[in-house]
Amino acid sequence: MPHPFSALSPDMVMSAVESVGVWPAGEPFALNSYENRVLMFRDDEGGRWVVKFYRPARWTNEAIQEEHDFLQELKDAQVPVVAPWRNDVNSSLHTFQQFRFALFPQYAGQAPELDNPSHLFALGEVLGCLHSVSCKKAFQYRARLSFEGGIADAEERVLSSRWLNKHQQRAYRQVVQKIVRQPSGHAIDQTTMIRTHGDCHLGNVLGRDESFTLVDFDDCIMAPAIQDIWMLLPVNDPTSWRVQLSEIIEGYEEAHPFPHEQVALIEPLRAYRLVRHTAWLVSRWNDPAFPRAFPWLAESGYWDQHIRQLEQQCLQLEKPIWLA
Structure with a gap:
């Protein structure tokens, strides 16, 4: 039986992102992620994004939303985290066909040096x-x-x-x-x-x-x-x-x-x-x-x-x- 993520083609990723009103400028690039599927892309205005497709049946919608709300709470308190993007009706968890996904602004940086x-x-x-x-x-x-x-x-x-x-x-x-x-x-x-x-x-x-x-x-x-x-x-x-x-x-x-x-x-x-x-x-x-x-x-x-x-x-x- 095919794994659910096998249906997550580049075209489906593009269609999912477009379904929430964000327009990729090119095909997304897959990042190293095993539990979920995480991809990076640029939108048509040059903005850099990360889209995360959640593993089916792992977390409930409530558990994912609680993670998102926690991140927003931290961001509002000026703790340096990357909170998910929210649409005009304040939704951060989105669905497309059988997949749940979220968008995050891409944050680039390097890991700390533990001898520093x-x-x-x-x-x-x-x-x-x-x-x-x-x-x-x-x-x-x-x-x-x-x-x-x-x-x-x-x-x-x-x-x-x-x-x-x-x-x-x-x-x-x-x-x-x-x-x-x-x-x-x-x-x-x-x-x-x-x-x-x-x-x-x-x-x-x-x-x-x-x-x-x-x-x-x-x-x-x-x-x-x-x-x-x-x-x-x-x-x-x-x-x-x-x-x-x-x-x-x-x-x-x-x-x-x-x-x-x-x-x-x-x-x-x-x-x-x-x-x-x-x-x-x-x-x-x-x-x-x-x-x-x-x-x-x-x-x-x-x-x-x-x-x-x-x-x-x-x-x-x-x-x-x-x-x-």
Whole structure:
């Protein structure tokens, strides 16, 4: 059965954009995106745009609209984000045939340099500004991070796939259960969760000089504030880890109190992402873009490597790098 995105031809993209009164000057250019389909184009007046077609059946309309409204709230509060374009009746989520899509003004920039203290300070300040607004209310339709529940869901998806042999299944199950049993993972307090970007890595931070903008809030969720910080830190270098976090904290506290008590959640959140990311790849394998981009998933050696990586992460849960 063809994947739904197979129907998203260049002509359909052009027709969808034109249906909301924006007129492309040429054929759109596909950007690297796997969960959704994201393309860049210029309009007939020279304006640069990004159009995002949402993966069918992933989010409800309410959840997507909540992301858009959050971005507009942040923009109105002068937090540097890219909010979706709205038409004359203030709609930001549009439909064309079977697809839902949104338009964003294109923002060009470069990722921050994590060995540059001024970049880290500026990045911390942006995140502090983000959280000073995001903590004022809660999402109603977006996901809420659940350490045990999220890992259990990922484990089920991986073990129900055809990828692991019996030995790997047994080893995978054992290491994932070891992660779940770690007390540090259960320290994630639901009452301290706020609206977060959710996927705040360097690819989603773009800058000009020392001014940075956050992009792609597609995974925004209710989570601890540290969720938007830990992915920006080095994995295996305790000295750099401390220095870089110190600079981020200094900038963050220009706008909002830093949650120092959440530093202990960094390794549980890293473990959570490691488990969830691989399950995501498995669950998207019927999308032709995934076998092309991640062919190593089908190799037995990948699963041996992934299990070893999870075992090493268990050691970090027992003795985090920031205590070294």
